[in-house]
Every structure is written in C-alpha cells, then in structure tokens.
Amino acid sequence: MKFNNYMGRYFEEKNNILYIDGVSAADLVKEYGTPLYVFSERAIRENCRSYKYSIEKNYNGKGLALYASKAFSCLAIYHIIAEEGLGADVVSGGELYTALKAGMDPSLIYFHGNNKTDDELRMAAESGIGHVVVDNREELIRLNSIAAETGRIINISFRIKPGIDAHTHEAVMTGQIDSKFGVALENGEAFEICDFARTLPNVNLVGVHCHIGSQIFDTEPFTAAAEVMINFMAELREKTGTELKELNLGGGFGIRYLPSDNHKSYEEFMSKVSAKIKEICKERDFPVPFVLVEPGRSIVGTAGITLYTIGSVKNIKNVRTYVSVDGGMTDNPRFALYGSAYNMDIATRLTDKKDTKVTVAGKCCESGDLLAKDIYLQYPVGGDILAVYCTGAYNYSMASNYNRIPRPAVALINDGESRIIVKKEKYSDLIINDVP
Numbered sequence: 223m224k225f226n227n228y229m230g231r232y233f234e235e236k237n238n239i240l241y242i243d244g245v246s247a248a249d250l251v252k253e254y255g256t257p258l259y260v261f262s263e264r265a266i267r268e269n270c271r272s273y274k275y276s277i278e279k280n281y282n283g284k285g286l287a288l289y290a291s292k293a294f295s296c297l298a299i300y301h302i303i304a305e306e307g308l309g310a311d312v313v314s315g316g317e318l319y320t321a322l323k324a325g326m327d328p329s330l331i332y333f334h335g336n337n338k339t340d341d342e343l344r345m346a347a348e349s350g351i352g353h354v355v356v357d358n359r360e361e362l363i364r365l366n367s368i369a370a371e372t373g374r375i376i377n378i379s380f381r382i383k384p385g386i387d388a389h390t391h392e393a394v395m396t397g398q399i400d401s402k403f404g405v406a407l408e409n410g411e412a413f414e415i416c417d418f419a420r421t422l423p424n425v426n427l428v429g430v431h432c433h434i435g436s437q438i439f440d441t442e443p444f445t446a447a448a449e450v451m452i453n454f455m456a457e458l459r460e461k462t463g464t465e466l467k468e469l470n471l472g473g474g475f476g477i478r479y480l481p482s483d484n485h486k487s488y489e490e491f492m493s494k495v496s497a498k499i500k501e502i503c504k505e506r507d508f509p510v511p512f513v514l515v516e517p518g519r520s521i522v523g524t525a526g527i528t529l530y531t532i533g534s535v536k537n538i539k540n541v542r543t544y545v546s547v548d549g550g551m552t553d554n555p556r557f558a559l560y561g562s563a564y565n566m567d568i569a570t571r572l573t574d575k576k577d578t579k580v581t582v583a584g585k586c587c588e589s590g591d592l593l594a595k596d597i598y599l600q601y602p603v604g605g606d607i608l609a610v611y612c613t614g615a616y617n618y619s620m621a622s623n624y625n626r627i628p629r630p631a632v633a634l635i636n637d638g639e640s641r642i643i644v645k646k647e648k649y650s651d652l653i654i655n656d657v658p
C-alpha cells in the first residue's frame with residue numbers, strides 16, 4: 223500500500239511500518255540510533271532532473287539550475303548535484319570550501335551573500351569560481367581590487383530587489399525594497415551600479431539576479447519578477463548600451479510540508495515563467511537571456527525525514543499532552559523560528575488512527591523548543607519512533623549545538639541500501655575547539 227498520498231513515491235507503508243525507499247525506519251534506527259536525518263537519494267536526483275528537464279524544454283537547454291546549497295550542504299550532496307549536471311549557489315566561504323572539496327567544477331559555482339568578506343572574495347577569485355553575485359557598490363569595489371590582485375577578471379551579476387511581494391512568511395521574503403539584500407530598482411540604484419561596473423577592469427558584468435523569497439506557492443510573483451527584470455535589462459540597454467546575457471531568478475519554489483499545502487509542480491512554475499520571459503523579450507525586442515534558477519528547498523526538502531525516539535509523554539490534564547523527543551530545535555529550529563508546520567507519524571504504527579492530540583517538544587532547556595503544537599498523532603508511547611517528514615531542507619544546515627547537544631547523523635538511502643553521509647557528532651567533537 224502506498225503511504226500518505228502526497229509522498230508515496232519514496233515513503234511507503236509496509237506492515238504498519240514506514241519504509242524509506244525500501245529500508246524500514248525501524249531498521250535504520252536499530253543501525254544508526256536517533257535522532258537521524260534520512261534522505262532518499264532517488265528523490266534528490268529526480269528533483270534535480272525535473273529542473274534539468276524544464277530547462278531543456280522551456281529554454282532549449284539555454285539555462286542552468288544551481289542548487290542553493292544553504293538548504294543542505296555536505297560533500298555527498300554536492301557530488302549528487304554535480305553528477306546530475308546542476309551548478310551550485312554558495313553563500314559563504316564554508317559552503318564554497320565544501321563544494322570545492324567535493325570536487326565541484328568551480329565554473330559552475332555562483333557565490334552569493336549580502337556581506338562577503340575580503341577573505342571570502344579572495345577565496346572565490348583564487349578558486350576560479352564562475353560567478354559572483356554582487357550585493358552592493360562597496361562589495362563591487364572590493365571585489366574589483368581583489369580580482370586585480372589575483373590577476374583575474376571575474377564574471378559578476380547584481381542582486382536586484384524587483385519590488386515584488388512574494389506572498390510568503392515575512393522572515394523569508396526578500397524582494398521588497400526594505401531588505402538587506404541587493405540594490406533597489408525604484409530609486410535608480412540598480413541602473414547606477416550596472417553603469418559603474420562597466421568602468422571597473424577586473425569585473426565582467428554578465429547578468430542580473432533576483433530572489434523574491436522562499437516557500438512560495440503562487441506562480442504570479444515569479445512571473446511578475448521575471449517581467450520586471452526583463453524590462454530592466456531592456457531599459458539598461460536603451461540607457462547605457464549594455465546588453466546583459468544572463469537572468470538569474472533565484473529559488474523559492476514552495477514544497478508540500480502538509481497534505482493540505484497547495485503545491486504546484488516545478489514544471490508549472492518553470493513553464494509560466496519562461497512564457498512570460500519570452501513574451502516580454504518579444505515586446506522589448508530583447509534576446510531571450512540565459513536563464514538560471516536556484517532551487518534549494520525543492521531539491522532536498524521532501525527527500526528528507528527525521529527519525530526521533532519518543533521519551534516522556536506528559537499528559538497535563540485539561541491543558542495539553544507533551545510528547546518529548548530526543549532532538550528538537552537543535553536539529554530543526556524551523557518551528558521555533560517561523561512556526562513552520564510539519565506532518566509526522568509514529569513510524570511503526572502508521573495505519574493506526576491519528577486521534578491523539580499532542581504537542582511535540584524537544585529536549586532543550588527552552589520552552590519554545592517545540593516541533594509541533596496541538597497536532598494529531600497515533601497514540602504515542604515512550605520508546606516509539608517519531609518520523610517527521612519534509613525535513614531535508616534547512617534542518618541539518620540550520621542545526622546547532624545549543625545545550626551542547628551533538629548534531630545527528632545523516633543517512634542516505636539508495637536502492638534499498640543505506641549509508642552514512644554525515645557522521646553523528648561525538649561529545650569529544652563538542653570540545654574540539656575549546657581551549658582550557
């Protein structure tokens with residue numbers, strides 16, 4: 223029997239137990255313990271392929287998907303995305319270091335960030351990465367000098383705020399003028415910086431970039447952003463004679479955390495956006511640019527789950543029932559930060575009725591350390607395995623050692639076999655940088 227209509231492809235129910243691509247959650251827990259992040263390699267690869275396919279179909283291959291590795295960064299994931307022919311968006315020296323160590327082709331790496339340090343810019347220049355997405359004028363000047371010192375000319379684009387309301391959570395909305403990211407269109411900043419870049423010898427302005435936010439379900443903000451950006455490129459050509467070749471539309475495609483989420487296929491986003499780009503390009507007599515997208519969440523989000531062991535179940539009469547697990551905000555801070563909702567199950571009693579109202583708590587010394595509030599679960603008992611779905615993005619990458627809790631291991635499942643791609647931290651790892 224297929225398990226829970228929205229994730230049946232990779233997650234299945236057999237004899238009341240959750241299976242991840244053919245491997246039982248109970249066996250994984252026996253082998254590796256909990257908490258444990260588990261990824262389906264097939265799911266990650268299929269998501270990569272759907273973007274590749276869309277680019278082939280909508281742009282005749284004249285485009286590239288960059289995996290936004292802030293969603294989940296480790297050596298194994300860069301290997302997978304490189305094998306699938308995607309590039310990578312990195313946002314720090316640490317992500318860049320990991321991508322390079324994984325053997326990623328530097329020319330397929332795009333370096334982002336609103337406050338790149340000189341060391342990071344030097345590392346990017348020296349490693350010969352393909353592209354720096356410059357955030358502001360001051361960074362542009364620093365990058366030009368660092369590029370000169372390293373004897374290189376660096377391809378750049380600018381991060382532009384297109385002034386679009388992305389209809390998403392305030393904390394992950396980035397396309398509006400009041401944002402720390404990029405330069406604005408409304409006040410002329412974007413024209414001014416593009417014009418200025420032409421005067422600098424060690425940078426080569428090839429394109430523009432925008433990212434309007436994350437976990438967006440509507441296609442309309444993406445098509446609106448594409449329209450604004452193409453119009454900007456056409457106006458820039460009219461005003462300054464500079465014809466930019468690349469348009470990077472960022473990431474942000476929403477995923478289905480809950481069965482009730484109104485998810486659209488990436489294909490729908492991609493085809494609507496490409497239709498809009500072609501329409502405006504025709505209107506403005508502007509050549510269709512090389513189009514980049516930067517999906518993060520939609521590559522790894524639904525491919526991952528987290529397994530926990532339930533400890534205490536505390537029923538406070540007429541108040542609520544707290545179910546505590548052996549992880550929490552240290553491995554998944556998203557409920558504490560954004561109130562994000564997750565779907566979850568007792569992994570060994572999947573088909574039992576979900577009729578017990580519970581609040582799922584972590585083990586940190588912090589009342590806000592919750593994973594869910596007032597949700598319905600199969601009747602929970604201490605020792606049960608709790609599976610939380612869709613934890614592949616922004617969980618491991620946002621994990622912390624608060625309360626000196628070691629970060630969990632990450633297991634990757636491929637064709638019925640599991641392997642560890644990130645080891646569980648040991649207590650000795652926790653003091654590795656301490657100086658007595």
Ligand code: LLP
Binds near residue numbers: 292475520
């Ligand atoms: N490109 C840029 C420039 C970005 O800033 C981001 C995400 C992405 C691409 C990828 O967006 P995605 O496809 O994953 O939505 N920690 C938050 C999400 C922050 C997103 C930051 N930027 C969360 O847990 O929801």
